[in-house]
Amino acid sequence: MEPVMMKLRIIIMLYVTSSLDIQSLSHAQTVSEEVLGVNKWDMMLPPYMDESGNNLKQERQVNWKSFKYMISIKINSSRVMVQDRLRTLLQGNLFPFSVSQNVIVTKMNLSTTPPLKLFKYTTDIKINASREGVIEQFRDLMRKQKFPMCVKKGMNISSANITTVCLSNSSKTECKCENRYTWPSEQCSKHGVCGHSQNGTCGCISSLPTEGVFCRPPPAPLKSFKYTIDIKINASNEAVIEHLRALIRGQKFPICVKKGMKISSANITTAPLKSFKYTIDIKINASKEAVIEHLRAFIRGQKFPMCVKKGIKISSANITTVCLSNSSKTECKCENRYSWPSEQCSKHGVCGHSQNGTCGCIASLPTEGAFCRPPPAPQKLFKYTIDIKINASKEAVIEHLRALIHGQKFPMCVKKGIKISSANITTVCLSNSSKTECKCENRYTWPSEQCSKHGVCGHSQNCTCECISSLPTEGAFCRPPPAPLKSFKYSIDIKINASNEAVIEHLRALIRGQKFPICVKKGMKISSANITTVLALQ
Template sequence: MDSSITDQLRNLLMSFSLPYTISDSTNITEINITTVCSLNETQYQCKCEGLFVWPNDTCHSYEACDDITDASCTCINALPVDGQFCQILPSKYVIDIDVRFFDLFLVDYLRNLIKNISLPLTLSNSINITDIDMNTVCGLNGTEYECKCEENHVWPNDTCRAYQVCDGIVGGTCGCIQALPSDGPLCQRDINECEDAVSVCGQYSDCINIIGSHMCSCWSGFNTSNKDSPVSRDNSCHDINECLFSPSVCGSDSNCTNQLGSYNCSCLDGFTATISSLPISINNTCRDVNECLETPEVCGPNSRCTNSIGGYNCSCLSGFTVTNIREPVSASNPCNVTLPLTEYLIEIQINSMDSSITDQLRNLLMSFSLPYTISDSTNITEINITTVCSLNETQYQCKCEGLFVWPNDTCHSYEACDDITDGSCTCINALPVDGQFCQILPSKYVIDIDVRFFDLFLVDYLRNLIRNISLPLTLSNSINITDIDMNTVCGLNGTEYECKCEENHVWPNDTCRAYQVCDGIVGGTCGCIQALPSDGPLCQRDINECEDAVSVCGQYSDCINIIGSHMCSCWSGFNTSNKDSPVNRNNSCHVTLPLTEYLIEIQINSMDSSITDQLRNLLMSFSLPYTISDSTNITEINITTVCSLNETQYQCKCEGLFVWPNDTCHSYEACDDITDGSCTCINALPVDGQFCQILPSKYVIDIDVRLFDLFLVDYLRNLIRNISLPLTLRNSINITDIDMNTVCGLNGTEYECKCEENHVWPNDTCRAYQVCDGIVGGTCGCIQALPSEGPLCQR
């Protein structure tokens, strides 16, 4: 059990100098350790040394503990009972023989001779020929020297590329080249990959071997996960569950049962095939069985049968009732003649100023065990106190009991004395003159349904199904579905798990802060997070604050709803008292008198430049705005133009941000550079009395807009194209150019930033990031990232 003994023995035997003479007639010519058996943790194993191996049968009989290669292994989990040890690994030789003939008849003779040799062919006790392969024949084809491959042989890929081929290239290989390669292999026997079709193509597929390659195809009723890639072991065939699209394969009113490679259709209860002799399919759909026509006895005598989709309903004729009132009408529970059952609603009004009387009555009525039998034909099934009226100090009020409420019209007509919620209240300041009391409050339930699909097609199908449901949807006399809301869809976006809100829905503010968002946060809300919250609400329907615009923004304003918020703006000719705060109900719009602006130009003629400096200092010392009267303010003071002699030249120079316009620069000869069509110095004072003008400021504003719907990108693109420029925001601000330059998003699983029409990425950006289109003139139109710095696409 001591492995060191084996190592000592190995070293001892390896130290022998061979051949080792024992006597004149006995030499040891070879010493080998063939087999070593030991415990490998808890498993007994016998491993082969050196070039020795276990034969194929032994590997299978005693379970190999390493790979079986060329029908042999080097480790088994037992010592064979026949006492055999590991055997020497037989040597294999491949011998190429070049035979040259001038007569093609001899080539055919050799080919037939080789085909008829019975293999293996024994040359000696230790040498067998196990395979003879004629692979390549070279010769003249007319005037062209060609080397052609024998049947089921091909030239390797590298050889086909290195020499001129004389037939087609299939699977990267060819069958004929116009030369005999100076080195490298001759034609190689084509590998039949289809010998083990399952290991090549996977289950439920057919494999067709072709020279140099193979082709896989799925059986009927099977398909691959990735239909854009060929069938292979890694993209194997699986059963198509046609029943996921049941209406499209079986038709309506049917059940679809998936089977391996197929499916089975059957009609729902109460339906049958249109053509009974044919199986159910999209061309032979299920029709409703009208039991009332085909089996009129289903309801029994004295009854009425009403057909319904997928079933029928039985009811007794007037003056009849069923034997067992707890069971539905049927042939086994027929209708019998009865006296009519009358239902009464009895309202009892008690006038008392003593509230203890009301408490006593409430306790008395609650003690009744219902239904309360008065006679064989009379039961009290329900007792409710609905309305209690009393003086609340000096105010007469009528309050509702339990789940009862005053309806909306009554709340407004008689002035509610508590909040009106969901169009009802529980207290009014009068008893209605029409004698109506509080009414039962309908219960409202919100039911969250978590539906899990792997196919986004089903999500769209569910979305369309919900949109087309006509509401309210009546489930029973007392239950109506008034609203169905699909709010949140979660799934993989590439490799990221995301939960996105449906249109007009947002995540609550707390959720956006708690989880990583995958879009912009607007108004404290977001539309996408990278998790499904463990608790808390899902996406919520965006509140349209603008439904009652006046209560939100105040009078004389417009309200624009945006996801998670809203925006108020005053009408033209109206303004707020506090211009630094947004428009709202507390900072509402009111009509304003037009503001008159005056521009006063003062011209001072003086040859003394110190006067100009004194004037400049004086004007700069003013604190603006400077009030002259209640209606007059000086809001701005500027020295625009200073004219003086510059040695022998009379010049008029502009102060601060003022400039001479282009025409003036050319008419009076500029004395500095003309930049952007303006200058700051001319050699005269214009005869029209105009002075230097303010230099208009130019701003470039980048706006990052994030949308989930590419339809909105197209909508924004068309909106921008149709804006008439220049667009005046106010007297001193004009938008002269709007440019949509870059759109980023997922293209399949790749994130790409593409340039809009007539725009390109700069040269440096194309080199820094991976491009997803061609580089032309050093620029490109698409990269696979949004640059962390630097410009976006340029016109």
């Protein structure tokens, strides 16, 4: 809040005697006591009244003079509370009231005066001088002057600077700026630059401006604002985070985004929390089988995931193993597709079905705290086609290999998790002194580019062939036959309007003479055509 000046105006009546014999007056004696420091402010009666209220002024009027004073007290306060409190204080007093026996305050008033507005002017003064020494003398005068300098009441000169000095002789004219002032860009381009320039401004021009312009003050420094921006990045792959870390580490800061805007630094503050998954086995001893049934019902009715506390959830719960024992036997059965591993099955004996070395029930209680294990996750299936090249000097080796493949049952297990689903001889190349032939077997064919490159030595179909006349050097083999295309059959009815019966006869002859199927385009054929209905109108 702006400070407000308050003026407290007090009107005081002062009564003094005109007699020289001061000691003979009781009220004068009181004044002397006031001067000596004796406090008599408890006397509330005017000096011309006695305790009975009788007016003594008429009796001794010649001995009293009355003086009236108006006293103004200036109070500066920036808080409204101070002003309100002073108003309340004045309103609570009864006027007139006596300060001492001879001094009475008749009334008090409070008035507020707003602060004066401050106006700031910049005045350019042009000085013509025939000697440079005048400029030096003026510089020295300003250096010695103390600012602010009071011109008159309410007017101060806060500072003074020499901004522009123009020196001219017969050969050249230069107008230079001083005290960090500069010429604007339009003056630099108009009059020519005679010194250094920066950001479109210059400190010296080569001619005298005629329009009365002067060097301008340096621009106020721009305020710098600093912002911290949080950017949230969602990434399903941790490699993205690592790539971002490497990018930030390799970046040089600050980075200029555009003029006046820079990125001073960048940091990764929060990385996604890693998720840890635990499997906890809980062993429950119960004397009644009904407890197990109650637990089954409880788990079936529970919705998962179940939040335990912030950051911890139970994703699922299962009863895996139930061991029941009586006087005659003990059985430990697995539930929910869990199974006993092979070592537990062989150690404790199997009391149910077994598969792939695992079992669902063992005949004794494991003492080492083992439980049934969850079913293994299904493995991903990958299919590979492997070409094997065999060099043989005898054709009998090829025949032996054909017989071996024909007699093999597929799929053939190589090791756990690896099977050979099928095996075929695709390409057989035979070469002698006169010729070389590379033939395809088992409906495999050479692609068109191999047929045209090496020459065909057998029949060809649809640009493919089964035999080429030289050995491919790039390691190519015959390719498997393409998968058969699906065939779609459509019946299309065509209506023909004809005014002459001869048109119908001509169409019959055309269909009878046509050979079917007719190829319309690749992959499209007309298998047959028939006239089904003829309507003749009389």
